[in-house]
Amino acid sequence: MVESYQTRHSLAAPLRVDFQSLAGKRDPFAFFADLRDAGLVVPLKAPIVGRIWAATTYAATSAMLKDNALFVQESRHAGRSGVVGLSWWMPRAIKILSNNMLLKDEPDHRRLRKLVDQAFQRRLVRGMRGEIEALADRILDDMEGLEEVDLVADYARRFPLEVICWLLGLPEKNRDAFAAWAGRMTSALRGFAAIRIVFSMPGVVRYVRSQIEECRKTPREGLISELVRAEQNGDKLSEDELLSMVFLLLFAGFETTTHLITDSVIALEQHPTQKAFLFADLDARMDRATEELCRYTTPVQSTKPRYVARDCEFFGQKLQRGDNIVGLLAGANYDPAAFDEPDELKLDRLPNPHLAFGTGIHFCLGMQLARVEVQSALTRLYARYPNLELAARTTCNGSSASACAACTNCRSG
Template structure:
């Protein structure tokens, strides 16, 4: 048996060496990876909304462990709450710059990584400084009325669709996707006629079931569109964020940089919010008391429901990878220079060491700090906008359709996504006015 195991391990290494061609500097080119090795995938797997048991089992043994070793690069997984907090806040020991693993892609154009998540200071500081003023509470208040109108329009369309059909609607399509898409298009000043294209590309960007090539190709397509949007608005700035940045600081940034920023805002504010709204509605159909609080509760109670949904569901399963700048000790583990450290946000959010009832949706957990928006310098810049959307959309849903119920007992119909960095579901058929189904 030991011989067979050794042969399998050797064969696996050979496959990986063929699957991941090296860059000219001797490092692997992750954009050519055709398949993520099975033993590395469990942090991205779930059983419906719950992480697979292996994640909790490993956290109980040690919340930091070596997940794998690919072509000489060690990959460490962090799944504990305190350990995650330390890693995510440490910009001295770690870099977020992933460009050394992107092979021969042209980093100066749409193939570049763009945005904030894969950049370090001083570039990160300069770019985030452009976005931060756009996401202050004072600036966001101007969006309140528009978000409420978008929610009401989507709820009206759901009502019409149910009346025109058999009384059921798909909340993923008409609620989860529509609301954040419209909000982010209004925020950026983008046309909505790219809806179907961006819907598909948004999902593809976080899907690693076929390796890295598809995800990076989808990312290039979305960035190409947004870079072109910036170019068009140079001469005629729009009313949204892109136009405002061009008017006030356009001379300080080129089209690729601004397109990358817009891309980060679009993906951070669209796909993650879509996943949260759809999965949140699913969880609420199973938790009538929380659904009632959204209708009748105080603002503090509503906030508790939203925060517990964020902790419990945490659609962004892992944080941006951290690359060790130098060898160092991490809670008794020797991290080598160049090692990759992955933080499981969904794992850290369910750490029994700090969370009272971690595996259940329980409002008593809501006071515990969660990592749904990350932590530290790379914490999601649009976190407060996301909260606004979730509050408006979920309270609107609860008030308009207090008898909302699942329309199927076969949860396989929901199409929970496999191996996606941003976890979600593809369908959520519901009755808007009752006829509950036991699941």
């Protein structure tokens, strides 16, 4: 599969690329354009994972995501052992949680996904919009009277966590403590802070186990009880599968949606003409605008690492069995070969085949929920604060592909 001639690369000589650089956050379009110019598939050195191949273009990333026979999740299918990025010294709790459907190949992936797909179907999620908007309004009530708020901490992070806790059926009395732990976990990006979080995991695992056990004894509203009862052709989740599934639902989309909401507000404020266009006919334009905001912000820059199942040539680059590879979703979504003027925010863009939620069998389980969440978050926020404006930008923490999103405050005038 060769798109065009490109320079041959080697994992022995990875490119020097800093995904956390301030320059890359300020101008992600130029950053990923440089990577595409370097090659369709290039070698990088990633934290924890080490040397890894990266598909940089829309065509290469899409092809990688769709070929689940050549690019596999489970190391045993590529002559390797373990899980990418998971060290031998990590607690057993971490290893249990890694046993989730995101890291499974067929047929195990299909079996696990069937048990939760029903809850995330488009019609069911859209039916939850009223409750989701009510949660947004409750958070906005708490912000009432504040002249300046932290968009991330006070709204964009709290809102999706409230939604998923409600969806799972976690008791309200535990949510503040759980939210605090989740915030610490997702902000610990590197070094000893991350290690401390790793070793605090057993306590959180015990809490989730206790919730599962309570749902076994006394079923209640929420996905935990549904998963406990779930059965497809006589196949139920094992205890460890159930535990890892709950954690996956809790965290797979939580931080992603936080960045999507934050970056969407920033994008609208930085493009007042597009913002005015959207709110001039919100009901008719919101669905298409949501897709463009997903593409433009691309809150997840790359896929999780996969293994190369056999020696091959992929888009002109020779790969060996057992190599690791990722797809750069931001590079794909900003690729001019796939999108006209990709560095422009066009809320009426059509078609818009973005890869913000991935593609292939591992496309994002919660994409329908994320769409409803960002729509609800934006409509309720601007209904309450139509004159909202960005107040300041401090130092970037490297949270997402777009410019310094997670360090912006808002004036709620």
